[in-house]
Amino acid sequence: MKPKKKDNKVTYVAIGVGILVVALAIFYTYSTDQAVNRGTAFGNSLKNIQDDLKQTQTEFYSKKKMLDENSITKEEFLKYTDTHIQNIENVLKKYDELLPPQSFAASLKLFKLSTQKQLESDKLLIEWIRTNDTSSKIRSDLILQESFENEIAALDSFNKAKNGAN
DSSP states (O other): OHHHHHHHHHHHHHHHHHHHHHHHHHHHHHHHHHHHHHHHHHHHHHHHHHHHHHHHHHHHHHHHHHHHTTSSOHHHHHHHHHHHHHHHHHHHHHHHHOOOOGGGHHHHHHHHHHHHHHHHHHHHHHHHHHHOOHHHHHHHHHHHHHHHHHHHHHHHHHHHHHHHHO
């Protein structure tokens, strides 16, 4: 009779190990799905921020073009710029509200840096319009180029993180 008890113990251990393996597989699958969902949610939130930034910049450059075409006065443009600066600062705050998965943290920093440089460039462009100081325009153009470089690096980093997560 003793051998039967030993067979029962082996059976119970085998069942226990089987349950543990199934539980670990379910947990791993669930964790992976949750990571994908967090990554997707982060990507969607980041896209919304980038869309807000694009809309704000499109409006700004539209007003600048209107100024160039004498459709609005310099004073009207300068009055609008206060709103523009506030809108960009609001976009910057949205970056701080994001909780990126670790693999996307570097790209988020680069997107935020790009936006900060865009804001700095816009402020210098506004200063050039206000004062006609050519050095402000030159610095604005240089910083705008840095902003674009940061944006390209951010997109590259984001895509590498995204592809690494898949």
